[in-house]
Amino acid sequence: MTGARTRWEGAAVEFRLLGAVEAWCQEQQLDLGPRKQRFVLAVLALNANQLVPVDRLVDLTWPARPPRTAYHGIHVMVSRLRRAIASARTGLSDVEILTRGSAYVLKLDPLSIDVHRFRARVADARRETDDEARVHLLRRALALWHGPPLADVATSDVATMLCQGLEDARLSALEECLDAELRLGRHTAVVDELTDLAARHPYRQGLHAQLMLALYRCGRVTDALEAYRAARSRLADEQALEPESRLSTLQRAILRADPALDAPRAREPVRVLPPRRAWSPPARTADVVVEARGLSKWFGGRSAVESVSFTARVGEVIGLLGPNGAGKTTTIRLLSTVLAPSGGEFSVAGVPGSRAAEVRARIGVLPEGAGYPARQTGVEYLAYHARLFGRSRGQAARVAAGLVEQVGLAGRGGSRIGSYSRGMRQRLGIARALVNDPVVVFLDEPTSGLDPAGQREILGLVAAIASGRGTTVVLSTHTLPEVEEICTGVLVMERGRVVADRVLT
Numbered sequence: 001m002t003g004a005r006t007r008w009e010g011a012a013v014e015f016r017l018l019g020a021v022e023a024w025c026q027e028q029q030l031d032l033g034p035r036k037q038r039f040v041l042a043v044l045a046l047n048a049n050q051l052v053p054v055d056r057l058v059d060l061t062w063p064a065r066p067p068r069t070a071y072h073g074i075h076v077m078v079s080r081l082r083r084a085i086a087s088a089r090t091g092l093s094d095v096e097i098l099t100r101g102s103a104y105v106l107k108l109d110p111l112s113i114d115v116h117r118f119r120a121r122v123a124d125a126r127r128e129t130d131d132e133a134r135v136h137l138l139r140r141a142l143a144l145w146h147g148p149p150l151a152d153v154a155t156s157d158v159a160t161m162l163c164q165g166l167e168d169a170r171l172s173a174l175e176e177c178l179d180a181e182l183r184l185g186r187h188t189a190v191v192d193e194l195t196d197l198a199a200r201h202p203y204r205q206g207l208h209a210q211l212m213l214a215l216y217r218c219g220r221v222t223d224a225l226e227a228y229r230a231a232r233s234r235l236a237d238e239q240a241l242e243p244e245s246r247l248s249t250l251q252r253a254i255l256r257a258d259p260a261l262d263a264p265r266a267r268e269p270v271r272v273l274p275p276r277r278a279w280s281p282p283a284r285t286a287d288v289v290v291e292a293r294g295l296s297k298w299f300g301g302r303s304a305v306e307s308v309s310f311t312a313r314v315g316e317v318i319g320l321l322g323p324n325g326a327g328k329t330t331t332i333r334l335l336s337t338v339l340a341p342s343g344g345e346f347s348v349a350g351v352p353g354s355r356a357a358e359v360r361a362r363i364g365v366l367p368e369g370a371g372y373p374a375r376q377t378g379v380e381y382l383a384y385h386a387r388l389f390g391r392s393r394g395q396a397a398r399v400a401a402g403l404v405e406q407v408g409l410a411g412r413g414g415s416r417i418g419s420y421s422r423g424m425r426q427r428l429g430i431a432r433a434l435v436n437d438p439v440v441v442f443l444d445e446p447t448s449g450l451d452p453a454g455q456r457e458i459l460g461l462v463a464a465i466a467s468g469r470g471t472t473v474v475l476s477t478h479t480l481p482e483v484e485e486i487c488t489g490v491l492v493m494e495r496g497r498v499v500a501d502r503v504l505t
């Protein structure tokens with residue numbers, strides 16, 4: 001606690017300007033008279049211990065046209081204010097309105113005025129190095145606010161002119177306080193407050209960044225990304241502005257599940273994946289392989305996928321990220337022609353989705369929870385599928401042998417699938433998706449049900465397929481680390497909609 005604040009704690013009078021203009025003395029409110037008279041006191045209090053010319057008081061009190069009696073009016077109001085102060089039960093000898101030529105001065109300890117006390121407490125807080133103490137001081141400073149400054153005595157124009165920077169100082173103090181709360185790991189406690197503040201101050205980017213971080217730390221990843229999307233579109237639509245780099249940097253970090261975003265006291269997440277490989281899509285990235293425009297699907301009047309649009313280029317790995325029921329599987333089923341769209345359109349390698357057989361010839365699919373014939377060997381199974389795509393017996397055998405090699409099953413290609421581990425079956429499923437040498441493969445939850453080592457292997461395989469063969473991959477997943485690990489772009493889905501999209505390389 002500083003000396004300045006200690007001095008105030010013992011003072012006898014308190015002037016409030018942050019909200020309605022009031023004066024309190026030992027829990028008793030002083031009668032400051034009518035609106036104009038309270039306004040004159042407010043102007044003197046804002047300029048505590050400084051001369052305020054009567055001319056200025058006249059101009060501020062009657063901004064349009066002062067009456068002939070204006071000067072007399074000010075003198076009358078000042079003498080009534082003096083009486084009000086003197087009439088308080090306790091002696092307020094330390095508070096006086098003095099006349100100095102053609103000016104008045106309110107002489108008092110400035111810390112008896114809430115505006116000055118607010119600034120002093122904020123300054124104290126900024127000197128604090130301990131976050132707990134800083135939050136305490138800032139919350140006390142903010143508690144001095146009961147509404148907009150001079151709320152009941154001045155129009156908002158006059159109040160803004162007289163209290164320039166005060167509202168900004170309040171919001172800065174609030175942001176500093178919330179920053180400290182977030183550093184203390186109190187994201188759950190502040191997330192509702194931040195949601196409300198971000199809605200009321202749409203252009204205050206610091207608040208949006210704090211909201212995104214709090215939501216992320218509460219495990220509400222899609223809400224965090226939606227907060228970014230909403231802030232960005234509002235800035236663009238209403239201010240023609242791009243978000244500041246701190247917002248877009250934070251959004252990228254959220255998409256990467258950057259451990260640096262975790263709350264300080266939260267347990268470090270277990271990282272089961274190796275660091276991201278430096279890999280860029282091949283040079284042919286200009287070629288669009290998948291293009292979806294406004295793709296939608298309704299089941300009996302219920303929307304499962306709504307207006308999904310995106311493009312994927314040669315060799316890209318696009319992640320569809322979202323919680324259960326977000327619409328990932330339905331999107332894959334639409335793009336792989338298993339389902340007919342209720343709205344919108346798409347093309348694969350330039351072939352419109354309406355030409356389903358031609359699309360199917362160009363794609364491979366690993367459906368969620370794919371089943372396999374236990375008694376067939378891996379090689380037999382792959383050769384059978386190659387034959388379904390019109391390969392001769394000899395060609396099919398060669399394709400099968402090449403694929404078991406490519407997906408790391410070479411040693412077990414002759415074993416029955418029933419003897420395969422879950423991870424091996426997933427490799428086989430990916431190999432099957434490649435038998436027709438597709439331009440794009442759709443993998444629905446390719447790592448689901450695998451242990452960390454199995455996940456790592458499958459992700460490595462998927463990345464190799466994209467970089468080695470130039471095959472475009474669209475995969476669905478629940479987990480951000482997978483997206484971070486291998487995807488070159490991500491579509492974050494929620495309730496059937498794409499709520500965020502991002503290029504990651």
Ligand SMILES: Nc1ncnc2c1ncn2[C@@H]1O[C@H](COP(=O)(O)OP(=O)(O)OP(=O)(O)O)[C@@H](O)[C@H]1O
Nearest residue numbers: 299303304305322323324325326327328329330331
């Ligand atoms: N055949 C269907 N008939 C009716 N509703 C369906 C059908 N298929 C999907 N849905 C609904 O569409 C929504 C999206 O489901 P979808 O399976 O695409 O989500 P998802 O993101 O893949 O979820 P998960 O991660 O659980 O697989 C859900 O509400 C689901 O219940």
